[in-house]
Amino acid sequence: MKEKYDVVIVGSGVSGLYAALQFSEDISVLVISKRELSLSNSSLAQGGVAAVIDKDNDNYKLHIADTLIAGGYKNDLSALEVLVTEGPSDVLKLRELGVQFDSDSQGNLAMTLEGGHSRHRIAHHKDSTGREIVRQLLELVAAKPNVELLENTMLCSLQKDSGGGFWLGIMSADGEIKPVFAPYVILGTGGIGRVFKYTTNSAIATGDGITMAYNLGAKIKNLSYIQFHPTGFAPPDDSHERFLISEAVRGEGAVLRNVNGDRFVENYDYRGELAPRDVVSRIIIQEGKRLNSDKFYLDITHEEPDFVRSRFPMIYEKCLEEGIDMTKDWIPIYPTQHYLMGGINVDTKARTNVPGLYAVGECSHTGIHGKNRLASNSLLEALVFSRRAATDIILNICVNGCAKPKDEPKMPSKNGKPLRKGIKTTIRNILQESHFVTLDTNKAIEKMPVIEELLKEVYADDLAMSKDLIEARSAVTVAYIVLKEDIENAKNNAN
């Protein structure tokens, strides 16, 4: 690792990697990832990437309309237009770069359907699209001579330099912290799932980038817009991590059943199982209250077993590991935290309000999702806006050059008091009670003083810097912003 780069990209998910790919050899780039390079939400993406490619049967207006309906019309229309009209060429670019999307007998992309989409417009690689995209992007980025790619390397502090760039505290696996200067920083640090009790998210999703941007004065918007997926695999042991049963399974005809084995979704919404995921999640919670049971199932046993095995090989294998043969058995499911629509507020060039600081992918808020993400729009958002961030930085470097460091960096110390254990669990329990599928504002008000005390505790000066401390700070900060927003929204709605 050097002491200075033109650009530091924090995150090796689809957003970070696709941004890194855009920079030419004269621009030095560092990409860091706090765990293994391929451990991310991107690698877990199953369903695919939504894009209007089959123009005979689909058009931009329909994709925009579907996204607006799912988002409760709270979407930013100008950002959405950018996404929908530019996205198809990024998806085709991925194919050109060697990503193996499934194709039909004529060699065209095979497009599938997912909940909330009015057309077949999801490009996919079986049921492991994200893993395939990350595989290929990692190979391409690793081959670029101007890019240094470091795993098990964590951003632990971010401060502005008065000369215009940033000092980053970079912590290696052995806990050593080194200062790195960069005129431009792209945060592609992903979501916040691990702040919740049940989540489909990867272990890295602790909101670190959002927290550091917030502490630097970046505007955070709609962090309370959190998506719960209706069909997380519900293991008998009530464990924390929930394997996702993709929406595409319902897209291919699977139905939901309650504890009595009855279908029920159409009793609440005419769109049935293909209603947007927030709607289906709420329906499951409502039906659970009606029947006083949290046992729910996804049933695709009526489909041909060979089709199910070949269309969903990863889900099939994962279920089998849990003792469920989805060609014969109903899959036990329950809603789980899945995706963050809000985040670090950015414009259509992925710029935050802090000059030189960009945010892309799930940690950002472009406004395209509104209150609820339409399935498979997030990989598309990661592609389109990370390319736009890189383009803007390249232009800036051409016009203005790169800022030089003026200040001495102030790095956190690895020496000091260890953090008290149990803080992240406390936060998860608070969010489970106050912000799980439906909101409980009274609980949020009751728990706010606890969170405020925890904020003081995790930001105490005498604590030793560590991975645990970074993630605990993130958990408490994220919970604070989410519940504050919930309380303010409830007040505004009451007025």
Ligand SMILES: Cc1cc2nc3c(=O)[nH]c(=O)nc-3n(C[C@H](O)[C@H](O)[C@H](O)COP(=O)(O)OP(=O)(O)OC[C@H]3O[C@@H](n4cnc5c(N)ncnc54)[C@H](O)[C@@H]3O)c2cc1C
């Ligand atoms: C189970 C599942 C299925 C999904 N299916 C789909 C789908 O079919 N279609 C779709 O469009 N979307 C899907 N999504 C959502 C989509 O995968 C994500 O929103 C998207 O991939 C996020 O990409 P990203 O690059 O923003 O973040 P991520 O891919 O999560 O990457 C974040 C990166 O940031 C790094 N990082 C975080 N904090 C630090 C730190 N402090 N220091 C250093 N590095 C750090 C991590 O190590 C990681 O490399 C799915 C999500 C999940 C969880």
